[in-house]
Amino acid sequence: DNTNCLQAFSFMLPTFQATPSVLYAKINGSESLSCECPDHSCQEVFWYRYLERTKTLQFLVYVNSAGREKHGERLNGTRFKGSVSSGQRVVYTLRITGLQEDETGLYSCMFKTKNIMPVGYYIMPGVNPPTVQPPTVKTKKPVKICNCKRSNSPKGCEKLVLWPGIGALLLLAITLVGTLYYFSRLPKKCRHRFTK
Known part of the structure; x- marks a missing residue:
């Protein structure tokens, strides 16, 4: 069943239209990714990643609405923890610890019952965020409305x-x-x- 979802994900991967959020993680650092369901019908979610260096798609973890999780093959279950919280909306969260440089890539989720695929996150471990130059402040010259003499x-x-x-x-x-x-x-x- 995971293989079918993986194939659907790989088919949809090139069709991302929006820009994913870029996260600059530290080496051995951690990140928490969230996936929000638009209503309460999302009972199951699959987390995947597309690794940039090896150009491979990898199933990470399956989480259902009861919080039960199932990890992908050869994955350390303590590094990838899935959870779910439900209030007004159902939010699935994936916590990744011990990020390494070779784990740069796109991380996203897919809801099993919906054809919705959130944009996801582009994680770059060990890469410093670009420095933003302070905005240059341009002073506006006062506009003269009337060039009249004060006397008249x-x-x-x-x-x-x-x-x-x-x-x-x-x-x-x-x-x-x-x-x-x-x-x-x-x-x-x-x-x-x-x-x-």
Whole structure:
């Protein structure tokens, strides 16, 4: 049964669309990964990993809603511990201890009853997280609204308000003249004589 899930997982692996969370773990460090079920129907979960170095897919642990777990072949059960907690949502957790450099890869879960496969986690043991440069603060120059002299501030600003108004009137006048010229160039209609 695990083999079928493993095949389904390997088929779906290249189709990851979202970006997994990247975890920079310490060598011999530990990480806790969580998988949240959207409702209470997720009774069983399978945890897998895809190791980057060997390009191999490996079944880690099976956990059911009662907390019963079953480990993959040749896996140390004390290093990979599965658990479940249920409240408003069912959350499955995988705790991994003693992480080594050759365990770099994608770790994820798959719910048995649903076609839902969370994005998962990309764990990089022994890799330091990239240093983020502090954001550069750009000082904004104050925008001058009115270049008026203090002494005659209300009257000095009249020019600044007047010119846009004149521009709008000129544009309106040009549009009106152009429209009148266009209609004056149209052929004149025949005048009908009305008979009494």
